[in-house]
Amino acid sequence: MVNGSTIMPEKKELPEQVPTVVEVRTPARVHLGMLSFGVPTVRSFGGIGIMLDRPGVHVRLQKSEQFLARGPLAERALEFAQNCVSAWDLGAQAACTIEVVSTPRAHVGLGSGTQMALAVAAGMRQLFRPPLPEASAEADNDPTNDEWLFDTNDAIHCAQAVGRGRRSCVGVYGFSRGGLIIEAGRIVPATPGVKGEGVSPMVARVRLPSAWRCVIIIQRDSIGLYGELEKAAFARLPPVPIEISAELARLALMQLLPAAVEANFTDFSDAVYRYGQLAGKPFEQESLKLPHAASTADVIELLGELGVRGCAQSSWGPAVMACCESLDAAGTLVEKLESLNLTRQYEAIIARYDSQGAVLRSIS
Template sequence: MPFRDAAGIRIRAPARLHLGFLDLGGTLGRRFGSLGIALDRPATEVTVRRAEADSASGPDSPRAARARDTIRAALDVGGNFAIEVDAALPAHGGLGSGTQLALAVGMAVARLSGSDLSPRAVAELLGRGRRSAIGMEAFTAGGVILDGGKAMSGPQAELPPPLLARLPVPEDWRILLIFDAAREGLSGSAEVAAMAALPPFPEAQAAHLCHLMLLEALPALAAGDADGFGRMVGLWQRLLGDHYAAAQGGGRFLSPDVAEAVALVESEGIPGVGQSSWGPTGFAIVDGAERAADLAGTLRRRFASSTNLTFDCVRGNNRGAELTAL
């Protein structure tokens, strides 16, 4: 059934990890430049139906309603839509909750209104992708995503970063996630202020990270080498964690509990560890489901008394969001 003839659309949009920026200062010509991984779970799950009157229910429904109203106005279309948010990602957890929810609703309203705009075009209308394209590209087709950062001037400076590479997450890899329900990462005006207050990012360090990305991390990923890819990610995370430390309590991690859990994983020989975006969510890139499950079990036993912490082992998502006509 074509989406424009459907009574509604159900959308499942993947969470993503944002592994960091390559050049925070733009000293090499473009600013930011991001690497991210789309995850099979957790996910945003939303149903948008044609309706006699607008409505929105479920977790984060006010944000969903704003996305509906924004995209409807941008497309200059009529019609009312009922939104049911069946599952939302933890807000300000480093998983891309805002972008995935906005894109899920925006794409549903666009398709029900007869528009075939791409997720990137919808994201632009919604004001998403101002620093990173990881969220919109995770929605589009998943995988491990590298974007090219923001132009420093000219018309391109107003556009989201271009996609440079998308490689599949190897099927036997697992991402061990470490959640801290007691913490929230920076967002909104607090995030903008924190970014503005960061010290200058050294040009030599940016060049080194770009070199490692192109000639170490991506080749290791293409070869399915989890430890080789993870070593570069772990190094990158340490450099960025030190750079961000003043904005997140003086350490590489926003959550001391997550930091302790990550240290335990690293002591078990897993080099690809870190924090997604501003956290608090931590991660580890693990080769093999059994090894990941064993590590998760070790963490659950070690942190049994830390009721704020939870752990999960997930696959990568190599499909992107799923839209189903109703």
């Protein structure tokens, strides 16, 4: 859904020749926070995310006689590929060499794990052609048929093979066509061992104005929670009060979403800040233990003093998104950060809000 209108990709037949080399480029993801979790009668893990054109994942896969991987996070990429072989029953002949050309730093709030997993799965799917869901519409309307975008069913099919989207699905939906995404969450039964609903449904996707930019500010020496530590943190957290969930839903659906649709930057920025501040409250019991908690709060306060209203931490941090109305405004903000010598301690990356999602290119 873009500005209230549903856009469906044109279906085309895939080329008969199966490629031997493909590459996939993905956007990055910021997560502004969850709507709720922990209340059995209320959907859990829904929330808001925004896709950015950088710093994304770039991988290249080539058919080979055995699995090999090189580059940053190569072992994770190899594990994702082997998950695909098992999930899709591809057989021993389905092997490839994976080159991780580039990827954001892991566990800083940019969704690199999900994007890496989906990129590898998309590459494996294109190289070895497992049976696809009936509704899959993989081809984009590029007349050369050398590049493809992905629809929602493609992204979910890939995510299921590599075990992503078990909590938030923002990165999965964002892999398909980018955008500002609001997902509703899913019902999680209170009884251990009882399987809940599957994929959290996406209730809105908006393409943000092409002129808008953001600056992603990331503390260089810190990472957020992930893996078993994150699971343990969720287990210790109390349920989100329904009153907070209600106010987050109001902010999302009555302020943030309309401002995005109407391209009202001032209201959008205000809603980003208010949503981010409130969404972080239920997590404070655990998030305040993180080494970057105080410095992240200081960065958000400083951004406000510099005139940037729309700023929020992504996920467990340390990444912070600062909204800017134009490229010039983003450049000015980075110059101010440099003048304060903050870029020694923090990366500052100017990004565009992505409205395309991941792209797969067939090299041969």
